[in-house]
Amino acid sequence: MKIIKSNYIASSKEFAGMQVSPLQIIVKPSELQFARSGETIELYVIIFNRGNQSAVINVTFIYGDEFKNLTGWAISPLASLAIDPQQASDEIKFDLPIPVDALPGTYDYTLVVDAPVHYPEDTPINVPLQLKVLLQEQTVVRVNDPTFSIKPSSNANRPLLFNANESSLPVQVIVENRSNRVDRFRLTCPDLDEEWFTITYPTTGAEGLGLSEVAALGLNPNSQGQILLTFHPPGDTLAGIYSPTVRLYSENSPELVLLDLVYIQIPTIYRLDANVQTLLAQVSRSPAKYELSLINQGNVVRQLTFSLTSRDEEQLYTYQFQPSEIRLLPAKSSVTNLQVKPQPGWRRPWLGGGLIINFQVNLLDQENFPLPNTLPQLSFVWKPRPLWQFLLLVLVCLGLLGGIGFIVWRLLHPDPARIESFAANSPQIVEGEEVTLGWRIDNYQQLKRLELTIKGQQPIQPKIYDFSNGIPQELVNNNVNTASPCTTIPQRRELICNNIKTGIRATGKYNFELKGFYRQGRPFSSQIAQTSAQPVQVEISEKPIAQVVEFKTDKSQYRKGDNINLSWKVNNFLLLREVRITGNAEDGTLLSQPYVYKFNQGAIADPRFQQQCKEIENQQLRCDNISIPASKAGKYTFEMKAFSNSVNNRNSAKKTDSAIEILPKPFRIVSFTLNGSDQPNQELKEGTIATLSWQVEGEDIQVKLDPIIGDVPRVGSQKLSVNQAFPSQIKLQVTDKSGKQQPQEKAFAIAVLTPPPPTPTPTAPVPQITPAFPGL
8 A cells, every 4th residue: 555645856955055956856655655564665756857967866775774674675775877957767666565574663764866976066865754554453544534643753673762750751643634624633542541641632722711621633624733642651660662552533534543653662770779677686596687678669570589698707607588589560669587597506606795797688680680789788696605505515525535535445445355146047947957047246356266166966076267367258258149147337346147057957956155265455465255155055856747647448348349448637738749558468468569649739649539639727638538449358457658748768657447357259159050950859860971060159268069079169060970879969068268158058959760671682782881989
């Protein structure tokens, strides 16, 4: 946007003769230029050569850093042209780009026209110009719309300076009514409180007639007027640059938004008043007390901390500020309490008028703002001690002298070595474990040797530890991976030994005695003395084993071939390695090979019996119905032996309460036939052959055919000749050799039939039959 109001015609004049320059300059626009951020302003320049010669003319600009930052020009634009006499140049166009981040404000720059060769006395000609960057909210200004400007102008880089010695900063607001109607204008600053500014409208002369106070500026068409805007910031306003918005309202065009910014810089004032009041300046045990008052007479926020600096050669105090840090706003005051405590206590004077301690209060501003050059210098008196403390000091000195004498005496008569404690790691252990000892000896440096005497069932050589050259190597472990058995405590001159191995592992009762030998008396007239400790007794008992507490069978009598069910209870079953069961007859023979059952961590290894063995209580294992076969008849006593882990020469054994009898299987006559028939009554023809067959089941039995044969095997057959002497009864008898079973028998009643006499026939030889039984 650009607003062209009129052309500016400039020429150089000499103040003495007011001679007109041969160059005439026309600038469009010639007055205040308006623009928004992001726009480009176009400036047009025409130069007339009114002289009598041709001229080479240079056109350029002069501007400050504010305008340079606005346009971004590193080098000023330059235009050179040649103009004949009484001729005008073409229109020269300059583009002024406004950045999108340009801050609102009024910026000054100068157009320079120079002809140093042809008109050196009349040039350069400076044309002052202004560019006003408007707020984005401002309405687009038309030709007939009113405008206003602020004198003096300001921008972000060239603010108006507020003088602290003056109470206000006046600026002139020039209002131009470019319309064809009379209009009234009202000014306001919406960003500021009313106490910040005062608006004064020009008087019309009618106020004295009782009319109301002037509250607006009235302007005729195409006329200008001024409004006085006076800024008077409150006294507690912080230093910095403020940019309040100034808005102009038109009664004829209330929809117009006419805005401008005024940049005001309030210079920084660092005035700070500090005052110290002494509350307590003579102390004995309590701290000295002060009150530090601070008043911020400046216009910056103070972040203050405090410290003390000693004005003496030594700092004999500690201090505390409460609060230790203060944030102080402009025109505000605050108080911090200071406590200074003298120390160390031993520096407190004993006599006299007391000790004067001098110090300086220091202020520190966290923002490094200037501080007052003169800060309070303070002091307090540390009162001397009371008289009773002096007397106590005298007593302490006397006691110190007595202590020194006692130390000298102790050096000449050192404490003797003394065995304070001597003990075994455990008074009762089991076989396989080693007896370890421990002791504590005071003043061990006096020792010459230690003698360890061991009394047991067999004579044992005493152990001697030689301390002539310090602690012997056998009591010091040089392996970094294991702890040393002996350690020393130099502060108490103690030697502490633990886990000293003796090599004693066998079962039995042992008595350990420890004696120490040291030098007693003065260094040059000492003699060997002895110290000893109470003897220590240690008993090494046998290792625990698995113990059979119960062993039995479910019955006292079995038949051969039955299963004998065994049950037992074992204590300490976790130690159990195996169980071995044997059956012994009265004559020393075995029922069978021993039955062995393996155990692993208290559990039977054979999976068939795992459900039959269970823990019941107190590490007791009960196994029920573990069956073995009754393979041989007789009376047997069963014995169970329990073998334990890690113990090879001892076991626990238990027998059944009484002998178990295994009866033989019952015998029976399976068959007994005569000529294949088992009929008890039979008839045999004389002269025929009779066949006896029998079969008997059973063990340890006697089988007998009565009366003609006698003992026979359990299974067999026999052929007999039938004659008149053939017995009328034959019995098979079976008896138990042990007499435990009733005899069994089976018999045949036999009748021998004589055949009828034969019909006489020629005599033929008769065959001879050998009798089955001689004599029959």
